[in-house]
Amino acid sequence: MTFFDKCLQFLFSGLTTGSIYALIAIGFGVVHNASGIMNLVQCEFVTLGGMIAVTYYMSLGIPLAISVLLAIITVTVLGAVFERSTIRTARSQQLVVLIFITIGASFFIRGLILVVWGSDPFALPPFSGEEPFHILGATVLPQYIWVFGITILVVIALHFFFKRTVIGKAMRAASGNKRAAALVGISVNRVVLYSFAMSGAVGAIAGIIVAPITGTSYDIGFIIGLKGFSAAVLGGYGSMPGAVLGGLVLGVVESLTAGLISSAYKNVLAFVILLLVLFFMPSGLLGEREMERV
Amino acid sequence: MQLYRVKEKMDIFCLLILSSVLVLVSFFIKNSYYLLILNLIGLNTMMVIGLNLFIGYAGQISLGHAAFYGLGAYLSAIVNTHFNLSLIFPFWFPQWCITWIVIFLAMFCTGVVAYLVGVPTMKLKGNYLVMATLGFNIIFELVLVEWHSLTGGSNGMAGVPYLAVGNFFLNSDIRYYYFIWSFTLFTLIISFNLIDSRVGRALKAIHGSEVAANMVGINAHKYKVKIFVVSAMIASLAGSIYAHYITVITPKSFDANFSIQLVLMVIVGGMGSIWGSLFGAILLVLLSEVFHVLGSLNVVVLGLILILVMIFFPRGLIPSIFSLFKEKVPTKTPVNFHNLETNIKNEESF
Numbered sequence: 001m002t003f004f005d006k007c008l009q010f011l012f013s014g015l016t017t018g019s020i021y022a023l024i025a026i027g028f029g030v031v032h033n034a035s036g037i038m039n040l041v042q043c044e045f046v047t048l049g050g051m052i053a054v055t056y057y058m059s060l061g062i063p064l065a066i067s068v069l070l071a072i073i074t075v076t077v078l079g080a081v082f083e084r085s086t087i088r089t090a091r092s093q094q095l096v097v098l099i100f101i102t103i104g105a106s107f108f109i110r111g112l113i114l115v116v117w118g119s120d121p122f123a124l125p126p127f128s129g130e131e132p133f134h135i136l137g138a139t140v141l142p143q144y145i146w147v148f149g150i151t152i153l154v155v156i157a158l159h160f161f162f163k164r165t166v167i168g169k170a171m172r173a174a175s176g177n178k179r180a181a182a183l184v185g186i187s188v189n190r191v192v193l194y195s196f197a198m199s200g201a202v203g204a205i206a207g208i209i210v211a212p213i214t215g216t217s218y219d220i221g222f223i224i225g226l227k228g229f230s231a232a233v234l235g236g237y238g239s240m241p242g243a244v245l246g247g248l249v250l251g252v253v254e255s256l257t258a259g260l261i262s263s264a265y266k267n268v269l270a271f272v273i274l275l276l277v278l279f280f281m282p283s284g285l286l287g288e289r290e291m292e293r294v
Numbered sequence: 295m296q297l298y299r300v301k302e303k304m305d306i307f308c309l310l311i312l313s314s315v316l317v318l319v320s321f322f323i324k325n326s327y328y329l330l331i332l333n334l335i336g337l338n339t340m341m342v343i344g345l346n347l348f349i350g351y352a353g354q355i356s357l358g359h360a361a362f363y364g365l366g367a368y369l370s371a372i373v374n375t376h377f378n379l380s381l382i383f384p385f386w387f388p389q390w391c392i393t394w395i396v397i398f399l400a401m402f403c404t405g406v407v408a409y410l411v412g413v414p415t416m417k418l419k420g421n422y423l424v425m426a427t428l429g430f431n432i433i434f435e436l437v438l439v440e441w442h443s444l445t446g447g448s449n450g451m452a453g454v455p456y457l458a459v460g461n462f463f464l465n466s467d468i469r470y471y472y473f474i475w476s477f478t479l480f481t482l483i484i485s486f487n488l489i490d491s492r493v494g495r496a497l498k499a500i501h502g503s504e505v506a507a508n509m510v511g512i513n514a515h516k517y518k519v520k521i522f523v524v525s526a527m528i529a530s531l532a533g534s535i536y537a538h539y540i541t542v543i544t545p546k547s548f549d550a551n552f553s554i555q556l557v558l559m560v561i562v563g564g565m566g567s568i569w570g571s572l573f574g575a576i577l578l579v580l581l582s583e584v585f586h587v588l589g590s591l592n593v594v595v596l597g598l599i600l601i602l603v604m605i606f607f608p609r610g611l612i613p614s615i616f617s618l619f620k621e622k623v624p625t626k627t628p629v630n631f632h633n634l635e636t637n638i639k640n641e642e643s644f
Contacts, residue, residue, distance in 0.1 A: 038421035086601055092608035095420050096355060100561060103357075103554055104600030111594030119590075226432065229425060237421075268436045271429040278426045279414035 005137040010259040011252060012135070016144045016213070018251020019151035023206035024228025025235060025243035026158065027199035032238045033175035034195035036095060040102045041082060043225025044109040045203025048075050050216030051113060053208045054122040064125065072204045079200020083193050113218040124211035147209045154205060155244055162240075167194060175238070223267060227254075230274035236287020245285055305486055308569065309479070316475050320468060329467035331583055333539065336474040338575040340481045340532045342559045343568060344525035347485060349557065350566030351494065352521050353501030354416070357553045358427035361434035362404050362526040364548025366533030369400035371454045371543055372444060390458040397534040401527045408526030409519065416518040431550045438545040450544030457538045470539050477535065481528060485568055488524075497521060501566075551593075555582075558600050564610025573612050 024042060031039040052074050056067035086101050126143045133140055162168040174181040174191040182188050206228075207221065214220065227250065232238075235246025250270060258266040277284060323329060345359050373379065373396045383392060415426045439448045446452075457464040457473070464470055488494050496517050499507040504514045537543050555578060563574025581599070585592045607614040 032421070036420075038424060086605060090605045090608070094608065097604050097608045099355070099421065099424055100557070101601055101604045104558075104597045104604060106597070107551075107554065107593055108597030108601060111590060111592070111597055114590040115594065226428070230429070233422075233425070264440045265436070268433055268440075271433045271436075274429045275426055275433070278418060278422055278429075282418070282422065 006259065008136055008138040010255045012138050012140055012144060014252035014255030015248060016147045017255065018248035019147050020206045020210045020224065021228045021231040021250050022244045022247025023151055023154060023202050024225055025232035025247050026240060027202040028229055028232045029238045029240060029243050030195045031199045034171060035192045037098045037102060039199060040106040041109065042199055042203050043221040044106050045075055045079060045200045046207035046225055047113055047216065047218060047221030048078065049204025049207030050124065050211040051117050053211065054124050054216060057124065068208050071208055072201055075204035076197045076201040080193055080197040083196035110218060117218060119218060121215040121217040123215045126212040143212045150205065150209050154202065158240065171195065227270040230270045233274055234277050234284055236284030239287050242284055242286035309482065313479060320471060326467045329471050331579060333467065333470050333474050335576050335579045336478045337532045337536055338559060338579055339478050339572050341529045341556055342563065342571040342575045343481050343485050344528035345556055346560045346565065346568065346571045347488065348521050348525045349560050351489060351497040351501060352518055354518060355424050356427045357424055357550065357557060358431040359525065359529050359556050360548045360552040361431045362408060362529040363533040364434060364438065365404045365407060366400050366530030367537035367543050367548065368438065368445060369403060370396055370534040370537045371451045374455055375451060375453055390460065393455065393457060400534050401530045404530035405523050405527045408523045412519040412522040416515055416522060428550055431553050435545055435549045448545055450542060452542045454537045454541045474535060482568065493517065558596065562603055562611045564613035567610065567613055570610055570612040
């Protein structure tokens with residue numbers, strides 16, 4: 001295997017994990033745009049997606065495609081329920097309080113997952129066989145293609161959702177200026193609700209498509225989710241092209257360092273990047289510069 | 295800063311009561327498990343008070359204080375088990391002194407680390423501040439696990455020596471009980487002085503409005519870094535004592551979850567309430583001991599408490615309970631909660 005082949009191999013696996021990060025980053029961004037909250041429950045949406053899909057498929061014997069769809073719908077509903085039951089009912093709408101609610105909820109849900117499913121990892125079968133094929137000397141699993149393809153589909157769908165549909169336009173308006181949006185008749189509360197449901201859906205998709213590659217266990221979402229947040233910050237928090245770019249860049253950089261330098265500190269890298277971006281380039285690669293208003 | 299000056303009569307009264315209760319308790323409790331819990335409460339109280347200065351008074355957030363706690367613990371453990379320090383010092387220098395010097399050096403090093411992390415971090419706000427401190431904690435935890443040769447990886451380190459003063463070894467729970475709680479009381483007194491000083495007033499001003507604080511000549515960034523460093527050094531001291539007390543440390547004790555638990559203690563006790571910190575630490579340590587039997591349900595219960603307290607008592611559990619009896623017990627609220635409302639308005643009017 002030549003050096004070029006190796007790099008290509010790492011590039012492909014990096015793009016795959018990068019797609020997962022990108023999806024999670026989009027989830028973070030959607031909620032941030034609608035409400036300004038950093039929704040740490042995003043990590044748990046990822047775990048829930050994988051776990052629920054596995055349960056539908058393994059325990060209830062529902063065909064794979066339908067289990068996946070049902071799992072996405074379930075987590076979407078859970079996302080909406082989470083928003084209605086906690087964020088909405090909070091007495092104080094101060095940002096700090098809301099962030100702590102999401103932290104508490106993240107603990108709560110992770111604990112529940114541990115109680116319900118136990119600490120053993122589960123695996124979902126690959127969507128179409130395990131026969132690897134070769135592209136330019138690199139070995140690629142079919143699931144890699146699925147991950148990459150589904151991510152592209154989701155991004156395109158979201159793009160059309162935000163540009164063409166009334167709800168999407170309302171969400172963009174509300175993220176621009178809540179008061180003005182409310183004045184033209186947009187229910188900002190409902191926008192926040194939709195954003196949580198959407199982040200649930202996107203997180204669940206990420207959790208499901210990664211499950212055949214890495215397996216799924218109760219704590220998988222925590223690290224992947226926080227890396228997704230790093231990707232969001234890297235790309236520019238709240239920007240959708242930024243989230244995709246940040247995710248892919250993070251995935252590729254991580255995979256290249258793990259493969260070519262050392263895999264021991266692979267997980268550290270994402271957080272070092274997070275801190276460096278926050279310290280030196282807070283608006284990220286594609287984000288808008290934030291101004292402080294008094 | 296004068297150490298003898300605790301102005302508020304109520305606080306002096308409470309301090310006296312607390313000290314006498316602590317002494318009384320030590321006569322009756324002989325069970326070493328109960329003493330262990332009391333000692334853990336003491337150590338946690340120290341850290342929570344430090345963290346409360348940062349969260350409650352300065353109005354910032356940190357999900358990274360477990361890392362400073364761990365830094366103190368690991369520095370003490372590493373220096374005491376890996377290096378033979380008596381070679382550096384002259385031969386007549388007593389061994390027990392070296393351990394103490396290491397503790398204070400660890401505090402100093404943690405302070406330097408906190409300063410280096412704090413200078414860029416304290417420029418961040420809200421979500422970014424949470425994530426930067428959390429990211430720092432995760433990096434610390436991963437390095438602890440990966441750096442096998444120095445930290446023993448995920449198995450941690452064992453054989454940290456007990457502390458001693460001369461030939462008097464702190465080798466029983468009751469001796470550590472007196473030792474830890476005197477440090478905790480000392481921290482309490484210092485923080486009462488601190489919040490009643492120029493620094494404390496500056497912090498409250500920053501909490502109210504950073505811009506306004508800057509306008510009246512308070513260098514908000516400098517003060518935030520300062521209080522961050524101070525709280526990190528307190529955590530480091532607590533960590534060193536923890537290492538010398540338990541003698542076995544693992545990375546698990548210093549992970550992001552513990553940071554969140556510390557913040558939970560601050561929140562339950564009430565942000566900006568020094569006495570609340572004590573109650574928060576007592577309540578949470580006891581709860582996690584009680585719910586320990588539940589096994590993995592423990593986390594569920596802690597998460598649920600955090601959610602419920604935040605939804606229904608955003609000011610914290612203890613202040614909310616106190617405000618029910620407001621007519622009877624006049625409590626001093628250091629944080630101006632009218633700001634809560636204006637903050638919301640400011641945030642909404644992007």
